[in-house]
Amino acid sequence: MLKRNIKKFSMISLVLSMVFITSSCSLDNTKNKTNEEAKTASKELDASAAKEEKDKKEKEQKALQEAEKNKETEILLSFAGDSTLGTDKNFNQSTSLPAMLRAKNNDYAYFFKNVKSIFEKDDLSIVNLEGPLTKHDKINTNKKFNFKGDPELAKALVEGDIEAVNLANNHTFDYGQVGFKDTKKALEDNKINYFGAGHKYTKEIKGVKFGFLGYEIWNESSDMKAKVKKDIDELKSQGAIVVLTAHWGIERDYKPYAVQKNMAHFAIDNGADLIIGHHPHVLQSVEKYKDKFIFYSLGNFAFGGNSNPSDKDTMIVQVQYKFKGNNMDNMGVKVIPTSISSVNHKNDYCPTPAQGAEKNRIFKKLNSLSINLGFEFDDNFHYVK
Numbered sequence: 001m002l003k004r005n006i007k008k009f010s011m012i013s014l015v016l017s018m019v020f021i022t023s024s025c026s027l028d029n030t031k032n033k034t035n036e037e038a039k040t041a042s043k044e045l046d047a048s049a050a051k052e053e054k055d056k057k058e059k060e061q062k063a064l065q066e067a068e069k070n071k072e073t074e075i076l077l078s079f080a081g082d083s084t085l086g087t088d089k090n091f092n093q094s095t096s097l098p099a100m101l102r103a104k105n106n107d108y109a110y111f112f113k114n115v116k117s118i119f120e121k122d123d124l125s126i127v128n129l130e131g132p133l134t135k136h137d138k139i140n141t142n143k144k145f146n147f148k149g150d151p152e153l154a155k156a157l158v159e160g161d162i163e164a165v166n167l168a169n170n171h172t173f174d175y176g177q178v179g180f181k182d183t184k185k186a187l188e189d190n191k192i193n194y195f196g197a198g199h200k201y202t203k204e205i206k207g208v209k210f211g212f213l214g215y216e217i218w219n220e221s222s223d224m225k226a227k228v229k230k231d232i233d234e235l236k237s238q239g240a241i242v243v244l245t246a247h248w249g250i251e252r253d254y255k256p257y258a259v260q261k262n263m264a265h266f267a268i269d270n271g272a273d274l275i276i277g278h279h280p281h282v283l284q285s286v287e288k289y290k291d292k293f294i295f296y297s298l299g300n301f302a303f304g305g306n307s308n309p310s311d312k313d314t315m316i317v318q319v320q321y322k323f324k325g326n327n328m329d330n331m332g333v334k335v336i337p338t339s340i341s342s343v344n345h346k347n348d349y350c351p352t353p354a355q356g357a358e359k360n361r362i363f364k365k366l367n368s369l370s371i372n373l374g375f376e377f378d379d380n381f382h383y384v385k
Contacts, residue, residue, distance in 0.1 A: 074323075076321075079298060079316070085097065089148075126164045128247070128298075129157075133186040133187070138178070164193040172196075202240060213244045216247045244275050256285055283365065284296035301338075329385075332383035
């Protein structure tokens with residue numbers, strides 16, 4: 001009886017053990033399954049979050065690209081004419097530009113003080129530097145007039161907020177290679193850029209590249225054309241907007257002659273975007289050709305080459321480029337009528353914007369000379385489109 005009870009008890013214990021083991025396994029399996037499901041759910045959540053983050057970044061990047069594509073940028077360039085920061089040693093020195101500087105206590109800001117407010121608001125201001133800045137005394141030409149100024153006069157450009165100058169003109173080498181080297185050093189010492197006379201100048205403004213070329217152009221020979229085309233092609237291959245300055249024309253003639261017209265058209269036909277001219281010492285016609293502008297002559301500006309010229313009219317040319325993304329959307333021009341002097345009875349070497357009737361007279365004069373513009377110059381910008 002006792003044996004039978006013991007055997008029965010053993011059987012019950014065995015069954016209970018098996019039930020416990022089975023329950024434990026079941027619990028473990030359930031727990032494992034739950035853990036695996038949790039891990040799977042976590043991975044899916046992470047993947048979903050990662051995808052959302054990726055989609056968000058892609059959307060932001062696309063928005064940035066779209067904004068960049070439609071970003072509107074304006075760039076303003078200013079140009080002025082012949083600036084001779086010196087004199088001829090045979091001139092009456094008492095009425096010369098250096099004498100005026102001494103009278104103004106060597107204030108280099110004097111010469112451009114009345115136009116600085118214009119130049120400081122643009123992105124780049126350029127004048128034609130008509131004559132070397134050197135202390136060298138040996139004249140290198142047989143010309144009637146030979147100009148030079150002290151290298152310290154480069155400070156006048158800085159004070160006037162003028163950042164670059166053209167050197168391609170018939171007075172740059174009045175004092176030979178020595179004078180030329182001295183000029184470049186004076187400009188470099190004052191961080192003034194230069195082009196022409198064998199040099200090119202490129203500058204990136206607000207992400208847009210501009211290239212500047214300068215030449216003396218007295219003929220339309222095949223050599224001259226080949227040089228111009230080669231230089232334009234080089235700058236165009238760099239993606240630059242090309243501004244070509246030309247020293248040309250007949251002194252005191254108000255209209256361009258055939259060489260000027262033909263070479264200007266040739267340059268534009270071969271990729272130049274803007275033509276700026278000087279040398280005649282007076283204003284000449286402005287022409288629109290294939291939606292590009294040609295300013296045949298800007299006249300004098302801060303001009304130490306004459307103490308009292310009969311025609312003191314000049315102008316500041318402003319060119320505004322409008323970009324949408326990396327593409328030029330439009331460009332416009334305006335002129336600011338100016339006198340080379342702040343007084344009428346002499347040249348005080350201080351260019352001054354014209355006012356009232358004088359301003360209107362210069363506008364009328366320029367409009368009567370100009371060619372195929374489709375508009376008349378006034379105080380506003382006039383755009384191609």
